Amino acid sequence: MKQLVFLLAWLSALSLQAQSDNWAVSAIPANMLRNADAVLRMDELSYVVTSPTEAVHRVRQVITILNEKADSKARLVVPYDKFSKVTDIEGAIFDATGKQVKRLKRAEINDYAYSQDNYADDSRYKVAEFSRQLAYPYTVEFRYEVSSRNLMFYPTWQPQDDERFSVIRSRFTVDVPAHMPLRYKEANLTRPLAKQPSSEVKAGQLYTWQLDTLAAVEVEPMAPSLAERVPTVYTAPGQFEVQDYTGTFASWKDVGAFYYALNKGRDALPEAVRQQVQTLVAGQKTVPGKVKTIYEYLQKQARYISIQLGIGGWQTIEASRVAQTHYGDCKALTNYAKALLGVAGIPAYEALVKAGDTAPDIRTDLPGFQFNHVFLCVPNNRDTLWLECTSQHSPVGYVGDFTGNRHVLLVTPDGGKLVTTPTYTPDQNRQQRLVTVTLTPDGAATARVRTYYTGLQQEPYAEVLHSMTHDQQRDWLIKTTNMPSFELTDFGFVETKAVIPAVAETMTLATRRWASPSGTRLFLPLNMLSAVGPAPVLTRPRQTPVVLKYTYDFEDTDTVRYTLPDGYAPEYTLAPMTLEAKFGTYQARADVQGNQLVYTRRLRMHRGRYPAEAYTEYAEFRKKIAKADKTQLVLIKKEIATAAPK
CATH class of the missing domain: 3.10.620.30 (C8orf32 fold)
Structure with missing residues (x-):
């Protein structure tokens, strides 16, 4: 009789919960849809530690998928290994009106091993994925439980794990025995932690964090990492045991x-x-x-x-x-x-x-x-x-x-x-390029390019050198060289191993369109190979700091020596340009002597973190650089220049 009463009460509770849960898309507040590809409707994470060797992790999530960019969130992946066991997985899928269309079937839960080249692993993972996908928007619900005998790692709670992911409600609880106090760090939280005696762990402590209505984050260029901006709780063990090894x-x-x-x-x-x-x-x-x-x-x-x-x-x-x-x-x-x-x-x-x-x-x-x-x-x-x-x-x-x-x-x-570990400076992360170009009257050219990369800048080229065949290297160079159309007639790489390693790249190429002819003039782009574009344009006021990361510590220098076609000379001279900002410096100039034109360019950038309002200055700096990199010199036949009125 007691068991029957308990069963009826449990079924009644499930019925009430089903009636109270409204997964209709129309129930989502408008501000939760803005900038979002998916919405986390409900998120309940529970981590229960019963001893230094035993813990249970329970998860329930309800996610509305708004478009194809968020399809991955309709797929549940649960890893496990020798020290953990997936004890339960359930799921359901709902249409836009909130009507349950189907429940997850056992046949839709697959079990895989981590197997790939150069990899030996006894870890596995279960994947739950509905065989039938609904029209957008639709909603999925997943519940799962994992028991673990390895407590070296405690969970991290970060409900908003994607910038285009809004959160309506999320709750994180950790139960621990009194003799194993929880170690944790909080970031970007507005609601305080709640502590109370545990109802599941004898003489234990229950820690609870909760948040509501967290809108999707607008993607901004050069922003801090998402973990720096969204609510996060990191947890860690004080003491633990795994396979007879104990630690603190x-x-x-x-x-x-x-x-x-x-x-x-x-x-x-x-x-x-x-x-x-x-x-x-x-x-x-x-x-x-x-x-x-x-x-x-x-x-x-x-x-x-x-x-x-x-x-x-x-x-x-x-x-x-x-x-x-x-x-x-x-x-x-x-x-x-x-x-x-x-x-x-x-x-x-x-x-x-x-x-x-x-x-x-x-x-x-x-x-x-x-x-x-x-x-x-x-x-x-x-x-x-x-x-x-x-x-x-x-x-x-x-x-x-x-x-x-x-x-x-x-x-x-x-x-x-x-x-x-070491940090590399612009002087160590260099690109030094020397280009010799022979130009013809119709704008065609042959060029010999030698580029010397050091430090961080040599890494992609060292990887190409060691991981690709000769033909693959050729295809890669053609794809990555910043020219619209050219024939690569010869190339090579030479590596120098040192504390600051280097790779020298050589290319011989020919193109029919280095310069553009127009009547008696040739329009010559001075910086064909190293031009950079402007910074992305913002559509609304900047919200986050500007972070120029590690790879911004670099210096690029270019020297391009043009041999001009007979009978041509610059129609006008170009004044040297210098740009300076707290983000870096830029210098460029073009000098002509006889039929030789020498273009030199130097761009030096360094990493840093700046307030949000600094993005306007940074974008202006990048805009000026991009404009200077597009500079063209007009060449005109000498006899035309001589006949012009004085």
């Missing part, structure tokens, strides 16, 4: 200590490898020389394969196994390189990093496992060397935009230590 994350020292303990004793090498290393470095007298020799040995001997098996997502395979198989993931190759250096008496430390050219820096005020990559730090007095052990062509000491300009955690026997 109260400080960065603790984080490093856990990683050190997890990987301690895995750096033993076979005696044959040790002897080979000693032979290799026997003739080297300096630490940099020994490091370079060992690093190049690593690059020739081992290749990268991602291995994420069980706790192997954080624990390396042994150095002895890498020596035998000649492959490993970032942890394994870094550990192996560290062991090789140890044979030569050179200490080195793993560096945990949140890598990626667009990845934000870690939150230094919330110690935890925020990393996705490991590389190696080799202290050498004031000249620290960094080794990217997964790359078979990166030079010693260069970190680039993948791991540069951010905080990393050095793993030492005494625990973790936060340090920063």
Whole structure:
């Protein structure tokens, strides 16, 4: 009888909820539709921690899809692995009137393994996707539950994960035992955190965050990252246990200590490898020389394969196994390189990093496992060397935009230590171009182009050099060279490996339309290859700061030497131009001597963060540069110029 009463009450509650939920698109406030591709109608996230080894994550989301740009939000992806289990997935789809059209079927939930080249992983993911798609707009509802036995990672709550995504209601709760207080950081919240005793965890604490009516964000160029602008709560464990390893994350020292303990004793090498290393470095007298020799040995001997098996997502395979198989993931190759250096008496430390050219820096005020990559730090007095052990062509000491300009955690026997990686300046990120052009009276030209790229600017070209065939390189150059139509008759790349690496690119090309003839005149664009466009035009007042990011630290210099066709001379001279702003400087000039015209251009930009109102000045600066880059010199036949009235 009690069970029957409970069942009737539960069904009644579901019925009342179904009656109260109105998923009709007409119920969405107008301001929630502005600038939006989708609307998060309801968002309920619950994370319940019952012990250092057990937690349950429950999610319910209702999302209205307004157009095809948001179709991905009608697809649910739930990852899991050896330490977690998806215990439930449910879903339903509604038409524009809010009428439920169908519920998610078991056949519409698929299970996949992470499988791709150079990847070994026991992680999997379930994908729920309705086989029938409705006319826009439509609404989907998903509910799922995941139980976990790995509490190294707590969830982050960021309901607005897309600029064109508005949020009507979102709620995030975390239940933890009293002896495991929650560590968290808040950003951009207007409603205060609510705390109360937990009803699910014995003698526990319930933390609750909630927000309502968060409109879609207008996309603005050069804006701060979305995470800087929208409400976000980061959470992290204080203490945890995974596969018999226990740890605490109260400080960065603790984080490093856990990683050190997890990987301690895995750096033993076979005696044959040790002897080979000693032979290799026997003739080297300096630490940099020994490091370079060992690093190049690593690059020739081992290749990268991602291995994420069980706790192997954080624990390396042994150095002895890498020596035998000649492959490993970032942890394994870094550990192996560290062991090789140890044979030569050179200490080195793993560096945990949140890598990626667009990845934000870690939150230094919330110690935890925020990393996705490991590389190696080799202290050498004031000249620290960094080794990217997964790359078979990166030079010693260069970190680039993948791991540069951010905080990393050095793993030492005494625990973790936060340090920063190198930042590259405009003097190190250069494009130096020399072009010689022979122009004909009909505007055709042949040109020899030599461009020298350094630092961050050489990275795309080094990647092309190492990853593409000769024919693919040719196609890539034709596609990326800023000219409307030309024939590429010859090209080549030469790489220089150094702490600031460089790539020299040479091209020989011919075009029928470098200049435009008109009667007795030729209209000659002076800057054919390096012209930049204006900044995007804003349609309303700027709201966010202007962020010129890491890649804005650069200097481009161009020297173009034109041999003019016989009988032609400039109709007028061009005054040198100089533009200066807090964002950078621009200089250009054209000098003529006989039939030789020399055009020089220098653009130097640097990164920075400026208030929203500075965008007007920045756009004006870019507009002037774009106009100057389009400058044309008018050439006219000398006899016509002589016959003109004085």
